Amino acid sequence: MFQTKLCEILNIQYPIIQGGMAWVATAELAAAVSEAGGLGIIAAGNAPAEVVEQEIKKAKALTDKPFGVNIMLLSPFVEEVVDVVCREKVSVVTTGAGNPGKFMGRFKEIGTKVIPVVPSVALAKRMEKLGADAVIVEGTEAGGHIGELTTMVLVPQVASEISIPVIAAGGIADGRGFLASLSLGADGVQIGTRFICAEECVVHDNYKQMVIKAKDRDAIVSARTTGHPVRVLKNKLTKEFSQMEKAGATIDEIEKLGVGKLRLAVVEGDIENGSVMAGQIASMVKEIQPCGEIIEDIINGAKEQLNILSQYKKEE
Ligand SMILES: Cc1cc2nc3c(=O)[nH]c(=O)nc-3n(C[C@H](O)[C@H](O)[C@H](O)COP(=O)(O)O)c2cc1C
Numbered sequence: 001m002f003q004t005k006l007c008e009i010l011n012i013q014y015p016i017i018q019g020g021m022a023w024v025a026t027a028e029l030a031a032a033v034s035e036a037g038g039l040g041i042i043a044a045g046n047a048p049a050e051v052v053e054q055e056i057k058k059a060k061a062l063t064d065k066p067f068g069v070n071i072m073l074l075s076p077f078v079e080e081v082v083d084v085v086c087r088e089k090v091s092v093v094t095t096g097a098g099n100p101g102k103f104m105g106r107f108k109e110i111g112t113k114v115i116p117v118v119p120s121v122a123l124a125k126r127m128e129k130l131g132a133d134a135v136i137v138e139g140t141e142a143g144g145h146i147g148e149l150t151t152m153v154l155v156p157q158v159a160s161e162i163s164i165p166v167i168a169a170g171g172i173a174d175g176r177g178f179l180a181s182l183s184l185g186a187d188g189v190q191i192g193t194r195f196i197c198a199e200e201c202v203v204h205d206n207y208k209q210m211v212i213k214a215k216d217r218d219a220i221v222s223a224r225t226t227g228h229p230v231r232v233l234k235n236k237l238t239k240e241f242s243q244m245e246k247a248g249a250t251i252d253e254i255e256k257l258g259v260g261k262l263r264l265a266v267v268e269g270d271i272e273n274g275s276v277m278a279g280q281i282a283s284m285v286k287e288i289q290p291c292g293e294i295i296e297d298i299i300n301g302a303k304e305q306l307n308i309l310s311q312y313k314k315e316e
Helices: 005-010 027-035 049-062 078-087 101-109 121-130 151-161 175-183 205-213 236-246 251-258 261-268 280-284 291-315
Strands: 016-018 040-043 067-072 092-096 113-118 135-138 166-169 188-191 219-222 230-233
Touching: 016 027, 016 040, 016 291, 027 040, 027 049, 027 067, 027 291, 040 049, 049 067, 049 078, 067 078, 078 101, 101 113, 113 121, 121 135, 121 151, 135 151, 151 166, 175 188, 175 291, 205 261, 219 236, 230 236, 236 251
Parallel strands: 016 188, 040 067, 067 092, 092 113, 113 135, 135 166, 166 188
Antiparallel strands: 219 230
């Protein structure tokens, strides 16, 4: 059930992709998601190529299933990371922070599927023309760096304009969100926040507990004035950001405050001074579970929801 065109293209059982998340999405998480029938993604973030290579090798040792690498196009090591990904013949590449056009030919040559993250209809159309295999349409509800439009409005607009598969991201954590995404015209979903609380995710336990305790209005947008807004859970750091912005600090000063802060929260567990990136759906994440259970819960929830909705058909 729910075998979409995306499953065929990516050779996966369920159309559920685990979002590339810098520092969070390591080989352990990616392999566990792929083993559970979704598509796991290793996030390259700003890591040097050797680190990405080790993660790819680790994931290959943990699973025979396809997995992907998320390449941050603004990374200082982007060229070397692309070299490694091509050398290792990774099945899927997702890209963030820019246009992957420059590398498209190399990926295509070795059969690597390319799936850029897009925040607008215009960029989705450009990516289709460039030869992308699918696009991830990410709404502003998502954790991490965000665009302006919501998943609810962006997914159907993109789906109406392109013919490659659309993957909905931002604010999806259960079967209802999964089914809603398919109704909006998506062929699958990308999920970040819920996978932070996967048992196999290496994130510090303080971070996981903060996501679990989060309420509906706790995931706010920080650093909007820099032009690179980021969705994070409210803490001491977000207060500092907002005070600096109110005091008229320069973009450079504000950006400097953010340096190293995701690592501080993910690795050190400092959830007051670190950047606890998470999406608006955080309050629906209630427990730490293995990836297999998370995926099963989403698929079973979608089936149940489909049953509930079928009553409207009978009533016609
Ligand atoms: C902690 C964190 C780090 C992220 N880092 C990246 C990244 O490095 N590259 C990227 O393309 N997206 C990144 N994202 C976005 C996710 O891949 C995904 O699209 C998003 O989390 C989906 O929305 P959700 O959080 O509502 O599930 C990050 C998200 C989070 C929560």
